[in-house]
Amino acid sequence: MVSKAPEHELASLDYEQGRSAKRARVDGGENQENTDHLNRLPLQPCNMRKAELLEATAVACASPGSVLQSDGQAKGELPAAVQQNEDGSGQQTRSCEQPAALSDVVPTASKVDSESGTGTELRAAARVLQEASAVQAQQQLMPPACAAPLDTAIPRMEVSAAASTLQNLSAAHPEEHNPNAARPSQPGHIASRAQPAYEEGGATPETIAAVNEMYHLNTPYEVDAEAAAAGAERLRKYRQHVEKLKKEGRAKPDMIAFSQRKVELGTPLETIGHVPGVRVGAKFQNKGELAIMGVHCNITGGIYCKGKDNPAYSIVLSGNYSDDHDAGEIIDYTGQGGQDKDGRQIKDQEWTMGNAALKRSFELGTPVRVARGVNLKKTYDGLYRITKCWKEAGKDDYIICRFRLVPIPGHSLLSERVTNRVRHSRRDFTRVQLQGGQRLPVSSTNLHRLPPPTEREGLICEDISGGLEKVKIPAFNNVDDTPLDPLEYTRESVIGTPAAQQRAELAKAAYTHVFCGRAKMGITAYDDQGLVTRKSVNYPCYAECPASCTGRQCTRNRVVTQGIVLPLEVVYTGPARKWGLTCAQDIPEGAFICEYAGRIITDEEADVLDTAADHDKYLYDMSDFVRGVAPEKADSGFRPPVPADPTDPALAIETCLTIDARAVGNVARFMNHACTGSNNVFPRPVLVEGSTGLWYKVAFFASKFIPVGTELTYDYHWNEDQWKQGCHCGSHGCIKPAALMAQ
Numbered sequence: 102m103v104s105k106a107p108e109h110e111l112a113s114l115d116y117e118q119g120r121s122a123k124r125a126r127v128d129g130g131e132n133q134e135n136t137d138h139l140n141r142l143p144l145q146p147c148n149m150r151k152a153e154l155l156e157a158t159a160v161a162c163a164s165p166g167s168v169l170q171s172d173g174q175a176k177g178e179l180p181a182a183v184q185q186n187e188d189g190s191g192q193q194t195r196s197c198e199q200p201a202a203l204s205d206v207v208p209t210a211s212k213v214d215s216e217s218g219t220g221t222e223l224r225a226a227a228r229v230l231q232e233a234s235a236v237q238a239q240q241q242l243m244p245p246a247c248a249a250p251l252d253t254a255i256p257r258m259e260v261s262a263a264a265s266t267l268q269n270l271s272a273a274h275p276e277e278h279n280p281n282a283a284r285p286s287q288p289g290h291i292a293s294r295a296q297p298a299y300e301e302g303g304a305t306p307e308t309i310a311a312v313n314e315m316y317h318l319n320t321p322y323e324v325d326a327e328a329a330a331a332g333a334e335r336l337r338k339y340r341q342h343v344e345k346l347k348k349e350g351r352a353k354p355d356m357i358a359f360s361q362r363k364v365e366l367g368t369p370l371e372t373i374g375h376v377p378g379v380r381v382g383a384k385f386q387n388k389g390e391l392a393i394m395g396v397h398c399n400i401t402g403g404i405y406c407k408g409k410d411n412p413a414y415s416i417v418l419s420g421n422y423s424d425d426h427d428a429g430e431i432i433d434y435t436g437q438g439g440q441d442k443d444g445r446q447i448k449d450q451e452w453t454m455g456n457a458a459l460k461r462s463f464e465l466g467t468p469v470r471v472a473r474g475v476n477l478k479k480t481y482d483g484l485y486r487i488t489k490c491w492k493e494a495g496k497d498d499y500i501i502c503r504f505r506l507v508p509i510p511g512h513s514l515l516s517e518r519v520t521n522r523v524r525h526s527r528r529d530f531t532r533v534q535l536q537g538g539q540r541l542p543v544s545s546t547n548l549h550r551l552p553p554p555t556e557r558e559g560l561i562c563e564d565i566s567g568g569l570e571k572v573k574i575p576a577f578n579n580v581d582d583t584p585l586d587p588l589e590y591t592r593e594s595v596i597g598t599p600a601a602q603q604r605a606e607l608a609k610a611a612y613t614h615v616f617c618g619r620a621k622m623g624i625t626a627y628d629d630q631g632l633v634t635r636k637s638v639n640y641p642c643y644a645e646c647p648a649s650c651t652g653r654q655c656t657r658n659r660v661v662t663q664g665i666v667l668p669l670e671v672v673y674t675g676p677a678r679k680w681g682l683t684c685a686q687d688i689p690e691g692a693f694i695c696e697y698a699g700r701i702i703t704d705e706e707a708d709v710l711d712t713a714a715d716h717d718k719y720l721y722d723m724s725d726f727v728r729g730v731a732p733e734k735a736d737s738g739f740r741p742p743v744p745a746d747p748t749d750p751a752l753a754i755e756t757c758l759t760i761d762a763r764a765v766g767n768v769a770r771f772m773n774h775a776c777t778g779s780n781n782v783f784p785r786p787v788l789v790e791g792s793t794g795l796w797y798k799v800a801f802f803a804s805k806f807i808p809v810g811t812e813l814t815y816d817y818h819w820n821e822d823q824w825k826q827g828c829h830c831g832s833h834g835c836i837k838p839a840a841l842m843a844q
């Protein structure tokens with residue numbers, strides 16, 4: 102989860118960096134290893150799987166009669182004779198010999214990785230891959246063991262290396278391995294002949310678990326405020342120095358400033374994982390700033406590492422490598438080396454320098470920082486893990502090293518972006534300043550009301566709740582013909598999945614007591630009119646009384662429990678924000694508006710919802726609600742009754758639920774966002790006697806008097822990146838005004 106630590110990205114610096122990002126990446130190929138720092142990393146190599154694989158490969162290759170399936174897997178015994186039709190002109194023969202020794206036939210791990218992974222070896226492997234399908238086809242036609250004459254022997258080494266490659270391939274990526282696709286469409290063209298050669302030996306689940314533990318990847322990232330303040334100061338001084346160098350007319354002031362000030366400013370170097378104090382999503386004006394903050398200290402190269410034997414610290418994606426494929430959630434990153442000064446690939450890449458370091462990260466499962474951005478400006482996008490590495494022919498027909506990186510959930514901007522849900526956490530707690538003044542009950546006849554819906558234009562549905570709410574919820578479209586999407590209306594949240602059911606039950610078991618909200622809070626959150634009081638408005642949680650509580654005070658303390666009483670309306674606002682929620686009468690400040698209802702699912706289930714189908718637009722993450730809010734934000738008052746021990750499983754259970762209101766929901770799903778200053782509604786967790794087994798709801802209240810017909814909005818607390826299409830709230834303090842985005 103992205104923390105909202107003090108911002109340290111200061112105003113933009115207006116200067117040109119001396120070399121293009123593309124050139125910098127090329128240079129990185131030559132000057133990649135940062136030798137300034139000598140500390141060694143704590144992790145040791147873990148080659149267990151590779152060794153196992155080699156052993157398995159050796160067995161497969163060393164056995165006479167072992168057969169290669171067309172899908173690339175070693176199957177049974179090799180045929181004693183292999184028929185080859187290299188150029189389609191005739192058969193070649195080789196005698197069936199037993200390999201003499203393992204080292205003769207199976208390259209060692211390093212041979213597979215760095216020596217035999219050259220273009221020549223790959224091409225040879227590719228050829229044998231093609232033959233594998235022929236072998237299988239032939240095997241189906243003829244008896245094994247030298248039944249068919251082969252004209253020319255294929256060197257044993259080549260076969261076994263190819264078998265190893267094949268096994269790697271099929272094991273690592275079966276769906277992409279298609280030997281038929283390997284047939285040359287343009288003979289002699291490397292791209293058409295070379296097959297991807299996937300490297301086995303990625304970290305085992307046990308290693309990854311250990312790495313997660315070591316780098317605190319099991320819990321969402323939280324920025325240390327002190328370290329953030331120190332970082333902001335470091336950046337400020339660095340920028341000052343850059344300005345000074347610029348005034349002196351120095352070339353490449355950002356680079357010079359980095360090398361001159363890094364020691365004095367205490368740049369965190371050689372850090373695996375997050376750099377303390379740097380929040381995910383932090384923006385930097387150039388690579389010098391990335392370097393001085395310790396995010397990516399290789400100012401001229403795309404890969405930051407120390408030596409080929411250690412895992413890499415970070416990569417920078419500038420969109421300049423034609424072979425890079427950045428699909429957001431998945432990055433297929435191209436290694437370094439083999440380019441000319443214009444960025445053209447002129448040689449095969451090898452598992453050396455930064456490529457070797459990234460491969461090491463793959464083997465060890467260590468996180469790699471990713472910074473992205475075109476031109477000079479970069480964003481720290483958080484931590485990724487390399488799930489695959491391989492060699493293949495690049496667009497320029499030379500063999501390139503490739504790495505697949507995927508975001509680590511809770512530690513990358515993208516994992517936030519993927520779950521583009523309306524997040525609220527203790528950091529997102531909105532302080533509300535109620536103005537006081539006339540606080541009429543919502544039923545007061547002194548509040549203005551619109552005429553009945555049937556007397557107004559644009560009515561497309563008289564009651565979207567289908568009679569489920571106490572009041573009708575009509576829908577209007579006075580803009581165009583856009584219809585309402587189908588919605589299964591629900592008045593209260595429902596448990597959506599068996600996994601969520603399990604969590605809800607566990608949570609219920611952890612909180613068995615029937616509570617009296619008044620007893621818990623000492624006072625109720627509401628006044629006699631059912632409006633949130635000025636005193637209680639910034640309590641982190643409200644508690645209502647269950648039906649079993651009697652007495653005037655307790656009966657009064659059931660506001661959310663009563664459900665919607667205000668005449669809410671769903672109104673089409675236009676193509677930018679689509680549907681929104683308004684009210685057909687004045688709303689007094691502090692009035693309850695509605696709860697956020699939908700299907701309750703687990704966070705994990707929410708994370709894999711189809712974002713392309715806008716599924717994530719209607720998710721409300723309940724995480725952190727129960728953990729309370731920072732003391733400086735919330736008034737003392739009542740806090741959620743969470744266990745004192747934060748490791749209590751009940752806490753973990755309860756915080757892992759999300760409300761999904763896309764297909765099943767209530768009016769709250771139509772409420773749009775407005776930035777600070779212009780929204781009029783705020784959410785609070787409310788303890789109620791839930792029918793679902795959950796012990797709280799998310800409820801919305803008016804933060805001010807809202808005149809009749811005004812759109813109801815609250816702060817989604819989305820960051821700039823989440824507003825990909827821009828925010829159309831139109832307020833002065835808008836975080837990402839759509840108007841600016843268009844420029």
Ligand SMILES: C[S@@+](CC[C@H](N)C(=O)[O-])C[C@H]1O[C@@H](n2cnc3c(N)ncnc32)[C@H](O)[C@@H]1O
Nearest residue numbers: 678679680718719770771772773774828829830
């Ligand atoms: C919970 S839904 C709100 C209802 C939505 N407008 C609809 O038509 O169903 C959240 C989505 O509404 C849109 N939205 C809400 N507030 C917005 C704003 N201020 N600017 C632009 N789009 C907004 C975004 O597409 C967002 O993902």
